[in-house]
Amino acid sequence: MKALIIGGGIIGASVAWRLAQNRIQVRVFERGRLGQEASWAAAGLIGPQVEAQEPGLFFDLCMAGKKSFDAMVEGLARDSGIDPEYDEHGALYVAFDEAGAARLKSRFRWQRDVGAQVEELSPPQALKLAPALSPDIICALHMPTNRRTENRKLTMAYVRAAQKAGAAFTESTRVAEVVASGGRATGVRFDDGSTEEGDIVIDAAGSWASEIRGLEADKVRFYPVRGQIICFEGTPGLLGPSLFSPDGILVPRRDGRLIAGSIFEDAGFNKSVTLAGIATITSAVAAMVPGLRGAAFREVWAGLRPASDDQMPVIGESPSVKGAFYAAGHFRSGILLSALTGELIADLVGGRKPSIDLAPFSPARFQNGALKRVPLEMKHI
Numbered sequence: 345m346k347a348l349i350i351g352g353g354i355i356g357a358s359v360a361w362r363l364a365q366n367r368i369q370v371r372v373f374e375r376g377r378l379g380q381e382a383s384w385a386a387a388g389l390i391g392p393q394v395e396a397q398e399p400g401l402f403f404d405l406c407m408a409g410k411k412s413f414d415a416m417v418e419g420l421a422r423d424s425g426i427d428p429e430y431d432e433h434g435a436l437y438v439a440f441d442e443a444g445a446a447r448l449k450s451r452f453r454w455q456r457d458v459g460a461q462v463e464e465l466s467p468p469q470a471l472k473l474a475p476a477l478s479p480d481i482i483c484a485l486h487m488p489t490n491r492r493t494e495n496r497k498l499t500m501a502y503v504r505a506a507q508k509a510g511a512a513f514t515e516s517t518r519v520a521e522v523v524a525s526g527g528r529a530t531g532v533r534f535d536d537g538s539t540e541e542g543d544i545v546i547d548a549a550g551s552w553a554s555e556i557r558g559l560e561a562d563k564v565r566f567y568p569v570r571g572q573i574i575c576f577e578g579t580p581g582l583l584g585p586s587l588f589s590p591d592g593i594l595v596p597r598r599d600g601r602l603i604a605g606s607i608f609e610d611a612g613f614n615k616s617v618t619l620a621g622i623a624t625i626t627s628a629v630a631a632m633v634p635g636l637r638g639a640a641f642r643e644v645w646a647g648l649r650p651a652s653d654d655q656m657p658v659i660g661e662s663p664s665v666k667g668a669f670y671a672a673g674h675f676r677s678g679i680l681l682s683a684l685t686g687e688l689i690a691d692l693v694g695g696r697k698p699s700i701d702l703a704p705f706s707p708a709r710f711q712n713g714a715l716k717r718v719p720l721e722m723k724h725i
Contacts, residue, residue: 345368345369345543345544345693346368346369346370346371346541346542346543346544347360347363347368347369347370347371347542347543347544347545347546347693348371348373348531348532348540348542348544348545348546349363349370349371349372349373349545349546349548350373350519350532350545350546350547350548350549350553350556351372351373351374351375351547351548351549351550351552351553351672352372352373352374352378352379352503352513352515353374353378353379353381353382353383353499353548353550353678354379354382354383354495354498354499354502354678354679354682355383355548355550355671355672355674355678355681355682355685355686356372356374356546356548356549356671357372357378357379357499357502357503357506357513358502358682358683358685358686359546359548359671359685359686359689359690360372360502360503360506360511360513360686361420361423361502361505361506361509361511361686362686362687362689362690363511363689363690363693364506364509364510364511365509365690366690366693366694367510368693369510370506370510370511370512371511371512371513371514371540371542372506372511372512372513372514373514373517373518373519373532373534373540374513374514374515374516374517375516375517375518375519375549375552376515376516377515377516378499378500378503378513378515379496379499379500379503381550381551381647381648382550382551382647382648382649382650382678383495383496383499383678383679384495384496384499384647385571385573385645385646385647385648386495386647386678386679387492387495387573387586387593387595387603387605387606388492388493388494388495388498388595388603388679389435389490389491389492389586389593389595389679389680390409390410390413390430390490390491390492390493390679390680391410391435391487391490391491391492391586391680392406392407392409392410392460392490392680393406393435393455393460393462393487393489393490394435394437394487394490394586394588395676395677395680398454399454399455399457399458401656401704402656403458404700405657405681405684405700405705406677406680406681407460408684408699408700409677409680409681409682409683409684410489410490410491410680411684412683412684412687412699413680413682413683413684415683416683416687417430417493417683420498420501420502420505420683421501423504423505423508423509424500424501424502424503424504424505424508425504426497426500426501426504427497428493428494428497428498428501429493429494429497429498429597429598430491430492430493431491431492431493431598432491433491433492433584433585433586433596434473434486434487434488434489434490434491434584434585434586435486435487435490435585435586435587435588436465436470436473436474436477436484436485436486436487436585436586436587436588437451437484437485437487437588437589438470438477438478438481438483438484438587438588438589438632439481439482439483439484439589439590440478440480440481440482440589440631441482442482444482444589444590445482445483447590448464448483448484448485449464449483451485452464452485460487461487461488461489462485462486462487463485463486463488464483464484464485464486465483465484465485465486466483466484467479467481467482467483467484469484470483470484470486473486473584473585474583474584474585474587476582476583476633476635476636477587477632477633478631478632478633478634480631486585490586492586492595493679494597494598495679498679498682502682502686517534518534518535519532519533519534519535519549519556520532520533520534520535520556520557521533521556521557521558522545522547522556522557522558522559522665522668523539523558524558524665524668527664527665527666528665528666528667529542529543529544529545529662529665529666529667529668530542530667531545532545543667544667544668544669544693545667545668545669546668546669546670546671546689547559547668547669547670547671547672548671548672549672550566550648550650550672550678551566551567551568551613551648551649551650551651552566552650553566553650553670553672553673554566554567558665558668559662559664559665559668561663561664561665561711562662562663562664562665562707562708562710562711563710563711563713564652564658564670564673564707564710565652565653565710565717566650566651566652566658566672566673567610567650567651567653567717568611568612568613568648568649568650568651569608569609569610569648569649569650569651569675569676569720570607570608570609570610570611570614570615570646570647570648570649571605571606571607571608571609571646571647571648571649571676572605572606572607572609572617572618572621572622572625572644572645572646573603573604573605573606573625573644573645573646573647574603574604574605574622574625574626574629574641574643574644575601575602575603575604575641575642575643575644575645576601576602576604576629576636576639576640576641576642577600577601577602577639577640577641577642578596578600578601578602578636578639579600580598580599580600581600582596582600582602583596583602583633584596587632587633589628589631589632591624591627591628591631592604592605592606592624592625592627592628592629592631592632593605593606593628594629594632594633601642602629602636602639604625604626604628604629605625606625607621607624607625608649608676608720609621609720610720613648615645615646615647615648616646617644617645617646621646622644649674649675649676649678650672650673650674650675650678651673651675652672652673652675652710653710653715653716653717653718654709654715654717654718655673655675655718656673656675656704656705657672657673657674657675657677657681657685657705658670658671658672658673658705658706658707659671659685659688659689659702659705659706660692660702660705660706660707660708661692661707662707663706663707663708663711669689669692669693670707671685671689684700687699688700688702
């Protein structure tokens with residue numbers, strides 16, 4: 345069997361690794377540089393309890409994503425020879441006013457009720473875990489099992505592991521169309537008109553997934569959501585847990601860098617960094633950790649999160665073209681869901697029953713045209 349994967353980001357690379365492990369011939373085509381779109385721009389969170397806003401299907405998917413990630417990360421590091429820096433410092437969600445505290449308490453109740461590990465902390469308790477925190481916080485939630493990784497190293501670990509398992513990656517190659525015959529995928533056509541034959545095709549093209557022709561009958565639409573990130577210089581060990589507030593996030597790296605973000609903007613494919621974005625992020629960081637007001641600026645960037653109309657991942661076989669699969673629309677959770685998505689696609693391709701019910705995430709849900717685009721939620725809580 346030969347699999348053609350469109351997109352060489354973290355999702356495409358994870359799928360490539362899993363399929364190559366199953367002795368499937370894999371070719372991955374990336375329109376730009378491997379892993380250097382949304383995967384490169386992320387903060388690297390493996391945090392289902394901070395990603396999901398309420399109990400339900402998406403939260404359950406995120407929890408399954410972390411379980412899958414935990415199960416495979418040591419093997420990935422071994423197979424790739426790359427340490428993805430999977431740190432165990434947990435996450436703190438803080439509030440500065442009564443409205444924010446009420447939302448945190450609601451989050452605490454539903455997460456406790458579904459059996460997730462979560463603790464409600466007083467300000468002194470939170471400051472004990474993160475002494476650099478502002479004393480102005482009025483409450484906090486501690487999610488001790490929510491973790492983080494160095495997403496750029498993680499992405500390249502998937503690529504390297506897939507390559508060692510036999511997958512081939514090609515950069516600067518744009519797939520224009522899924523080619524089909526008799527209702528079954530037979531390969532892909534590139535921008536220059538040339539073709540590549542294959543038994544299955546996986547659309548993992550992120551924000552560009554809708555630009556691939558040949559699957560229009562599925563009525564699946566993807567669009568980019570811009571996020572902006574600022575990187576500051578810091579001291580290793582300055583922060584333990586990753587920090588969250590209603591307005592921003594702050595994620596430390598082992599080498600002392602501090603990754604600060606992020607906002608949600610419907611700006612098309614514009615990856616500009618804006619004055620308003622920088623102001624929003626720096627204000628949120630200064631509120632959480634006032635001591636960082638003098639932190640040295642290192643760099644800033646923007647990335648495009650790939651969203652579907654209902655902001656849920658699209659994972660599964662095309663209802664109109666057999667042998668064509670989607671692995672896209674992961675929005676803000678591509679890092680967290682990378683391992684699980686690779687596992688699920690490999691199961692579907694291999695004819696095995698997936699570990700979770702994929703019906704809510706199937707591309708078939710869009711076919712009747714009833715789903716409308718969900719408005720962006722601009723806050724983190």
